[in-house]
Structure formats: structure tokens, C-alpha cells
Amino acid sequence: NVQVQVNTEARGLAAEEVEQLITFPIEAVMYALPDVQEVRSISKTGLSVITVVFNEGTDIYFARALVFERLQAAREQIPEGVGVPEMGPNTSGLGQVYQYILRTDDPERYDILALRSLNDWVVKLLLMPVDGVTDVLSYGGEVRQYQVQLNPERLLAYGLRVDEISEAIEANNRNAGGWYLDRGAEQLVIRGVGWVRSGDEGLRDIGNIPLKDADGVVVRVKDTAIVTFGPEIRQGAVTITRRDANGKPEALGEVVAGIVLKRMGANTKATIDAVKDRLPAIQTALPDGVTLEPFYDQADLVDKAVTTVSKALLEAFVLIVIVLMLFLMNLRATLLVLISVPISIGLALMAMAYWGVSANLMSLGGLAIAIGMMVDGSVVMMEHIFSHLTAPDARHRELAKQETGSPTPYDAEHDTGGMALRIQEAAREVGRPVFFAVLIIMIVFAPLFSLEGVEGKLFQPMAISIVLAMLASLLVALVVVPALATYAFKTGVREKVSPVMRPLEALYRRSLGGALERRRLVVGTALGLFAASLALVPFLGTEFVPELEEGTVNVRVTLAPSSSLDTALGVAQKLEAVVMTFPEALYVSSRIGRPELGGDPEPVSNVELYIGLKPVSEWTSASDRQALQALLEEKMSIHPGLLFSFSQPIATRVDELLSGVKAQLAIKLFGPELDGLAEIGREIETLVKSVEGTRGVAMEQIAGEAQLAVRPDRDALARYGIPVDQVMKLVSDAVGGVSAGQVIRGNERYDIYVRLEKEHRDSVDAIRALILQAPNGAWVRLGDVAEVGIESGPPQIRRDDVQRRVVIQSNV
Incomplete structure (x- = not known):
């Protein structure tokens, strides 16, 4: 959609x-x-x-x-x-087609801050112009900031507020233009250059910004704060463990990753190929010691799918060769029928390209299904032509005798003019039956064109490819095969009895005679088998589409909603070590939380493991993916308090596109109150867990997030004349921080962030001890005019059509 x-x-x-x-x-x-x-x-x-x-x-x-x-x-x-x-971004749920990491051989020179900057301002900018790319998300690492870490005691001593600091920084960080100045024959551009410089010089510039004059002494930013580099507040990280050249697990720890998003409607394979073509230029632009290494490439899956279907087409082609040779017993006739296959497929692909139908798994699968039917018309046409050439009718026999004067007109030496006539007559006789036979096949697939939504997206490419292939095969059977036959059979041919057909024909004659003698038994048996097949229908399992083996397993790990980023990072690295004990795993990448704006809005209590696997033929621990997933879950469950949900990257995205939930089964419960939703949701979760065949049953987290709430005491504030806004500004600006402009260096832009020093905001007691200044000059502790305490709240609120809802999800 x-x-x-x-x-x-x-x-x-x-x-x-x-x-x-x-x-x-x-x-x-x-x-x-x-x-x-x-x-x-x-x-x-x-x-x-x-x-x-x-x-x-x-x-x-x-x-x-x-x-x-x-x-x-x-x-x-x-x-x-x-x-x-x-x-x-203009992308879809399946748009994450290519992922990579940035690595360095010199971590002291290029730390996680430097690598993130290189990804944001070098790699990303070079990938964006690639045709088909709509955005590149940076994931992991730390975004550099010029931080002004304020000391609240010094602010009080100098009578300064956080907003005054940020306003002063913004006022001392700007450029200006004054148009032109004529100087003789020249024209000078007038510009004022007042931007804060980058690097350590920028820190010095910010520190020297004047704030006020106190008793004849200029108070500067560095007198009230520590000015330094620091990381932006983040809610996501990426770690990765892979195998080295010797096949041993190698933990790379926290890394900087990039996710290439494909523009909606763009061709996946073409986009990825264009990205790969750009990689040498990107590597040249990166400094020595820093390398870009891909670890997820959706083109691999595309290649595997196309290879699988192409292999099926080749196998079908070989089988057709064998069957035709055994039954026709003539090399020229066999070649004529075989030529119809590539011609029909070629015409179908040309029509698909003209109407914009891509060569995807479903469209190529349609060609694989149609290949056996494509030769039907040509086989019927060729067999009938062959019968005319080996045993012409009486009219042709008399015409040949009159022209040649020979009693044996099929003699190649005498029959020089009757071959084309025989072929034409044979084609006319079976042209109509062939036309209606192929038309009936196309009508069978016509209902697929009426499908809408996801079903239409899935099956219409297959229907289109089959119908186009059948139309092309009809054209070949009615026009191309007879025309080619006139060149292939310029002289008469003699029929050779197939050693395969002789016993089969004898068996069929005996069976047909027996069936005609026992008509009631045959009809009764057929009806009985039909009734038995209908009785088996309720026992058949059903699913939307069969699971595609992507070669990558996606494990969704859910921690407690109050978990911190550091806790999630520690859990992710432990789980990676467990996964890499399986020889089937090539790498495992953990995505904690969310990337920058535009990615999946996941909390830090959510860890997504992407496990790259070897080909199934090389597995030793399990025979299939389901068995391997069971072993993985058993081993990872040694860590208590974790909830695991197994799927595959593309399958997860398809589930999310269908229902907005990353699971195969989603039960949505709507209601206005979160507490009521949580209570009823837990009951439904218990019921679903009792259903046989469900796995990974879980209810979305809508409660349990630890929150430090600051609730003003309005009576106390009124006694001191302090407005609520002053308390809220203390929370948002002093504790949370406020941006005070940017430092610009070429294409790069880094925020100047003003915030209290960590020691003055890293505990409940430290926040309670923060001082507010009343209008009369009195100093008041925040804890004296507000209730500061830890509460539990919802980590997220989801809504569908303006109604709050909770989802109980499960895989099958």
C-alpha cells in the first residue's frame, strides 16, 4: 500500500x-x-x-x-x-536494501565520534545522488556536539540564567553581508565573518563569549561552564560480531552503521548495483585507515531468487528436449518445438518491459509455471504437420502423382512442390483447436487480475507473465512454427516408431477397453476419490504466502521497558557471543533502539539481532531454519527476563506493512484507558499462549517506563511568586538542555548545546537540590516548591484511527 x-x-x-x-x-x-x-x-x-x-x-x-x-x-x-x-523519506517498509559499517584500524585517532561524523558528512552525501536512493540513515556512534556544561552555583553567583547563556552564544555566532563597496575600478563584496571557528579554536571562541559585567570584570562563558566536546543525547546503538579470516568469532563492539533506503518504485537490484559502483569513490574520499564494509545486501536475495527460477526454467527446458525426442523421434521437429520456447519467453519479456513489469520472483515464477504450457500449442502443431508430412491425405497424394508421375510421391527426389501445401493444410486444420486451448488456459488465470491490495501485488505479476507468455506461444504456434517448418522440411520424411510410445500405446489400448467394459466402476471410483479429497480439505494448513528463505534470521529481543541504553548494549553483546557459538552464523549485528529521525521508532529496550547464515547445505547444528531458531532460543534463554521473537528481515517488514505490527498474527485491542488495555491485553496474551502452534506471544509494552516526574506545588510557588514556567524551563533547559546555534565547517554542522554539568542532574537528590531564584531575590530549592519523585508511565502510546490500542502479537 x-x-x-x-x-x-x-x-x-x-x-x-x-x-x-x-x-x-x-x-x-x-x-x-x-x-x-x-x-x-x-x-x-x-x-x-x-x-x-x-x-x-x-x-x-x-x-x-x-x-x-x-x-x-x-x-x-x-x-x-x-x-x-x-x-x-519516500520509501516503503521494504526499503532498507543495503547496510554497511565504518571501521578503523586506528581507534585512538578515529573514535566513535569521528566515525559518525565521517558517515554523516562524507559517506551519506556521496550516496544520496545515487539513482534510486531516497535517504541514508546513520545508526550508532555518537554525534559530536560543542557542549557548554553549566555550573548552577556559578550561575547563581553571577545572577545568570540558562536562556541568557544560550542567547549570548547565538548573538556571538553569526556572519553578515553588507553588499558592495566600489574602490576605483573594482567592486568589493562586504562580508562580516563572525562564526565560531571549528575544532579546539571553536571551544576557545565559545568560552570567551562575554555574558555580563560584574564589578568591572567581564564574566565570560568559561567562567560559568566547562566548554568541551561531547556526544548528543542518543537513543540507539549498533554492535556487530563476525568471523575473521580463520573462522573465529571477532567482536567489533559498538560500530557506526549506515542504512540505505530505496526510493519507492525504484528497482532494488539496479539501486544496489549503483550503490556498489559508488563505493570505490567513497573509499577514496575516506581518510586512510577507515574502511566501509557492507554486511547486509538485499541483492543477494534477489540473485538467489532469480537463480532459483532460472534453474527451474533450464530444468524444464531439458525435460522438454528429452520428452520430444523420445516421442517425435525426429531431430528437426524437436528443434522446431524447442525454438518456440525462447522465442515465446523473449516476446513475453519484451512485453513485460514495455508495461513496466519487473523480473521479480513472482513474474519469473509465472514463466516457470508457463514453460510447460508454452510448448503445448507448438507440440500439437508440429505433431499434426509431421503426420501430414509422413502420411499425406488422398488429395495431396493424387496431386503429387500428377506432378511427378511417380507412384511413390513421398520420395524426396520426386516431391518438390507439395511440402509447403501439406504444412499449410495441417496448420489450418489444428489452428482453431490450438487457439481455443491456449485461450482457455489464459481465462483460467484471469481472476487473478481482479485481486486487490497485497494479494494483487503478489499474484498479478505472475498472472501477467503467464498470460503474456501464453499469448506469445500462441503467436509462435500459429505463425512461426509453420513458417519454420517450410524451411526445415523441404523434402519428405518417414515416420519412425518410438520405442517408448509402442508399449505405452499398447497399455493404453488395453486400459481403455477395460474401462469401457466397467464404466460404473470407473465413474464410481472417480466420484469416491473426489469426495475423499473434499473430506481432506479441513485438514489442510493454510497460510498467506509460503515463507521465503532469506538467508538472514531476525531476532527481536524485548527487555524491561525501564532498561537503559548501556544495559541493552551489554545484553546485545552477550547474545552475540551466544549466537556465534553456532557454526552456521557468519555474523550477528545488534540494533538497539532507533537511528536518527526516519528509521524505526523503537525504544532502547528493544534489540534487533540480524544473523547472517551460511547456505543450508553447510549447516551441522540443524537441518532447517525452524530447528536452528529453536536451538538459538534455547541457548539465549539462559539470560532471564528476555522475550524472543524470531522471523526474517523481509518477512518482518511485510507483516508490518499489512498490519502495522512486526509479527505474523496481530490482535488489536482498542480502548481509551491504558490501564484497562493492559489488564485485558494480559488476559488475551494468556489465552493466545495456550493455543497450539503459536510462538513468541507478547503484548506491546504500554506500562513500566521509569519516569522522574517534577510536579510543581502551586501553593508553595505562589508564596515565593515563582511562575510554573520557571520550573518547567529549569527542567527543559537546564536539565534537558537547549541548542544555542551551530558550528559550521564546510558541509559539516555541529550543535552548540547548553546544559547543566552531569553531576548536577544525574540523580533525584541532585535535581531536588537545584536552585530557583524568586522575583524578590530569594533562593529556593526545587524540592521545596515541587514534588520530585520516580513514577511509572507508558513507554509508548499507539493509536489506530485516533483510538488508543494495544497489540497482542504472535508468530506461527
């Missing part, structure tokens, strides 16, 4: 505030758009993601234009400073 995503970063706001202030206003305006099928959303700390799903067939660029237009109205309803909504 056609989806447009709207992302909004909300500085530090909890899930409930994000839902009320950002998610709902955006959702409300989207329902006025035409062809909207549904609107899904997720609200979590610091992030709102809304997915607008349009009806199938809607042009993606038209849909994005409509969403962009309505976003203007939504922005007016979002409070100023809360967040600015923007559209996500």
Missing part, C-alpha cells in the same frame, strides 16, 4: 505529552485527505511518528503533496517550541 510517514522530534517530552500536543493535531487534519485508508501513530518520549495509509493505486507523490499541504494546518495547532513535524 501507499504510505506517507510524518516524524516530529519533541525535546524530551514524555509519551503522553507527545500524544496530546503533537500526535493528535496531526492525525486530526489527515482524515480530511482523499483516499486515506487509515492513520496509525506511535507516541514515545521525544518522538511522534504518524503513518498515513492511502488506498492502493494512489500516486505516492500526489499523496506526499497532500500530506505536506495538511501539515501546514497541523503546525498551527502545535505549541511553539514543542516540535516541527516533517515528512519521512
Whole structure:
């Protein structure tokens, strides 16, 4: 389906505030758009993601234009400073086609900050112009910031506030233009260069920015804060373990990864090939000692799928050769029928290319299905022509006798003019039956064209390829084969009895006679078998589509909702060590939390393991993927408190496209109260776990996130004359931090971030001890005018069509 995503970063706001202030206003305006099928959303700390799903067939660029237009109205309803909504990349759930990591041989020179900068400002910018690429997400590493870490005691001593510091920094970091100045015959451009310099010089520039004059002494930023480099607040990381040249597990630890997103509608294989062509130029642009190494390539799956279908086509072709040779017993006739196969496939592929049908698994699978039917018309035509050439009818016999004067007109030396006539007559006799036979086959596949949605996306390419192949085969059988036969059979031929056909024909004659003598028994047996087949229908398993073996296993690991990023990193590396004890694993990559804006909005309590596997023929621990997954789960379960869900990357994406949930089965429970949803959801979860065949049953986490809540005491604030806004600014600006402009170096841009020193905000007691200054100059502890305590809240709030919901998910 056609989806447009709207992302909004909300500085530090909890899930409930994000839902009320950002998610709902955006959702409300989207329902006025035409062809909207549904609107899904997720609200979590610091992030709102809304997915607008349009009806199938809607042009993606038209849909994005409509969403962009309505976003203007939504922005007016979002409070100023809360967040600015923007559209996500023009991609689909299957758009993550290529992934890589950046490595260095010199970690001291290129740390995780430097590698992330190289990915953001070198690799990403060089990949973006590649045709078919819509975005490149940076995942893992740490984003460099110029940090101003404030000392609250010095701020109080100098009578300064956080907003005054940030305003002073912004006022001392700007360039200006003054147009032109004529100097004789020259014209000079007037420019003011006042940007903060980059690197260590930039730190010195920021530290020297004046703030105020205190008793004749200039107070500068460095007098109130430590100015240094530091990492941006992050909610995601990537680790990887792989095998070295000797096959031994090698833990690379935390790495910087990039995810290439394919533009919707672009060809996957062509996009990946273009990315690979760009890699040498990217490697040249990277400094010595830093290398780009791919670890996930969807083109491998495409190649395997095409190879599988091509192999099936070749095997079918060989079987056709054997069968035709055994039954026709004539090399020229066999070659004529075989030529019809590549001609029919070639014509079908030309038509597919003209109508924009790609050579994917389903379309090529349709050709594999059709290859046996494609030769039917040509076989019938050739067999009938062959019968005319070996035993012409009486009219042809008399014409040949009159022309040659010979009693044996099939003699090659005498029959010089009757061959073309015989072929023409034979073609006319079977032309109509062949036409209607092929037409009936095409009509059988006609209902597939009426399928809509996901079913239509899956089966219509197959139906199109089969119908085009059959049309091409009909054209070949009626026109090409007779024409080629006139060149291949210029002289008479004599029929050779096939050693295979003789016993088969004798057996058939005996069987036919017996069947005609026992008609009631034959009909009764057929009806009995038909009834028995109907009785077996309820026992047949059903599924939407068979699972495709992608060669990569995706394990979703869920930790407690209050888990920190460091905790998740530690768990991920332990799980990687367990996975690499299996010889089938080539590498395992852990994706913790979420990447930058535009990726999957996962919490840090979610770890996605991507396990690259050897070919199944080389496995020793298990015979198939299901058995291997069972062994993996058993070994990883030694770590308590973890929930595992096994799937494959593309299969997971398909499930998410269908229902918005990364699982095969999704039960959605709607209701206004989160507590009620959680209670009923747990009951449903227990029931689903008791159903045979379910695995990985889990309810979405909608409770249990640890939150440090600061709730103002309005009576106490009123006594001191302190507004609530001052308390909230202390929380958002002093504790959370505020951006004070950027340092620009070429293409690179790094935020200047102002925030309290870590020691003054790293505990509940430290935050309670923060000082507020009343209008009369009195100093008041935050803990005296507000309740500061740890509470439990929802880590995320999901909504479908403006209704809160919780999902109980399961794989089968």
C-alpha cells in the first residue's frame, strides 16, 4: 500500500505529552485527505511518528503533496517550541536494501565520534545522488556536539540564567553581508565573518563569549561552564560480531552503521548495483585507515531468487528436449518445438518491459509455471504437420502423382512442390483447436487480475507473465512454427516408431477397453476419490504466502521497558557471543533502539539481532531454519527476563506493512484507558499462549517506563511568586538542555548545546537540590516548591484511527 510517514522530534517530552500536543493535531487534519485508508501513530518520549495509509493505486507523490499541504494546518495547532513535524523519506517498509559499517584500524585517532561524523558528512552525501536512493540513515556512534556544561552555583553567583547563556552564544555566532563597496575600478563584496571557528579554536571562541559585567570584570562563558566536546543525547546503538579470516568469532563492539533506503518504485537490484559502483569513490574520499564494509545486501536475495527460477526454467527446458525426442523421434521437429520456447519467453519479456513489469520472483515464477504450457500449442502443431508430412491425405497424394508421375510421391527426389501445401493444410486444420486451448488456459488465470491490495501485488505479476507468455506461444504456434517448418522440411520424411510410445500405446489400448467394459466402476471410483479429497480439505494448513528463505534470521529481543541504553548494549553483546557459538552464523549485528529521525521508532529496550547464515547445505547444528531458531532460543534463554521473537528481515517488514505490527498474527485491542488495555491485553496474551502452534506471544509494552516526574506545588510557588514556567524551563533547559546555534565547517554542522554539568542532574537528590531564584531575590530549592519523585508511565502510546490500542502479537 501507499504510505506517507510524518516524524516530529519533541525535546524530551514524555509519551503522553507527545500524544496530546503533537500526535493528535496531526492525525486530526489527515482524515480530511482523499483516499486515506487509515492513520496509525506511535507516541514515545521525544518522538511522534504518524503513518498515513492511502488506498492502493494512489500516486505516492500526489499523496506526499497532500500530506505536506495538511501539515501546514497541523503546525498551527502545535505549541511553539514543542516540535516541527516533517515528512519521512519516500520509501516503503521494504526499503532498507543495503547496510554497511565504518571501521578503523586506528581507534585512538578515529573514535566513535569521528566515525559518525565521517558517515554523516562524507559517506551519506556521496550516496544520496545515487539513482534510486531516497535517504541514508546513520545508526550508532555518537554525534559530536560543542557542549557548554553549566555550573548552577556559578550561575547563581553571577545572577545568570540558562536562556541568557544560550542567547549570548547565538548573538556571538553569526556572519553578515553588507553588499558592495566600489574602490576605483573594482567592486568589493562586504562580508562580516563572525562564526565560531571549528575544532579546539571553536571551544576557545565559545568560552570567551562575554555574558555580563560584574564589578568591572567581564564574566565570560568559561567562567560559568566547562566548554568541551561531547556526544548528543542518543537513543540507539549498533554492535556487530563476525568471523575473521580463520573462522573465529571477532567482536567489533559498538560500530557506526549506515542504512540505505530505496526510493519507492525504484528497482532494488539496479539501486544496489549503483550503490556498489559508488563505493570505490567513497573509499577514496575516506581518510586512510577507515574502511566501509557492507554486511547486509538485499541483492543477494534477489540473485538467489532469480537463480532459483532460472534453474527451474533450464530444468524444464531439458525435460522438454528429452520428452520430444523420445516421442517425435525426429531431430528437426524437436528443434522446431524447442525454438518456440525462447522465442515465446523473449516476446513475453519484451512485453513485460514495455508495461513496466519487473523480473521479480513472482513474474519469473509465472514463466516457470508457463514453460510447460508454452510448448503445448507448438507440440500439437508440429505433431499434426509431421503426420501430414509422413502420411499425406488422398488429395495431396493424387496431386503429387500428377506432378511427378511417380507412384511413390513421398520420395524426396520426386516431391518438390507439395511440402509447403501439406504444412499449410495441417496448420489450418489444428489452428482453431490450438487457439481455443491456449485461450482457455489464459481465462483460467484471469481472476487473478481482479485481486486487490497485497494479494494483487503478489499474484498479478505472475498472472501477467503467464498470460503474456501464453499469448506469445500462441503467436509462435500459429505463425512461426509453420513458417519454420517450410524451411526445415523441404523434402519428405518417414515416420519412425518410438520405442517408448509402442508399449505405452499398447497399455493404453488395453486400459481403455477395460474401462469401457466397467464404466460404473470407473465413474464410481472417480466420484469416491473426489469426495475423499473434499473430506481432506479441513485438514489442510493454510497460510498467506509460503515463507521465503532469506538467508538472514531476525531476532527481536524485548527487555524491561525501564532498561537503559548501556544495559541493552551489554545484553546485545552477550547474545552475540551466544549466537556465534553456532557454526552456521557468519555474523550477528545488534540494533538497539532507533537511528536518527526516519528509521524505526523503537525504544532502547528493544534489540534487533540480524544473523547472517551460511547456505543450508553447510549447516551441522540443524537441518532447517525452524530447528536452528529453536536451538538459538534455547541457548539465549539462559539470560532471564528476555522475550524472543524470531522471523526474517523481509518477512518482518511485510507483516508490518499489512498490519502495522512486526509479527505474523496481530490482535488489536482498542480502548481509551491504558490501564484497562493492559489488564485485558494480559488476559488475551494468556489465552493466545495456550493455543497450539503459536510462538513468541507478547503484548506491546504500554506500562513500566521509569519516569522522574517534577510536579510543581502551586501553593508553595505562589508564596515565593515563582511562575510554573520557571520550573518547567529549569527542567527543559537546564536539565534537558537547549541548542544555542551551530558550528559550521564546510558541509559539516555541529550543535552548540547548553546544559547543566552531569553531576548536577544525574540523580533525584541532585535535581531536588537545584536552585530557583524568586522575583524578590530569594533562593529556593526545587524540592521545596515541587514534588520530585520516580513514577511509572507508558513507554509508548499507539493509536489506530485516533483510538488508543494495544497489540497482542504472535508468530506461527
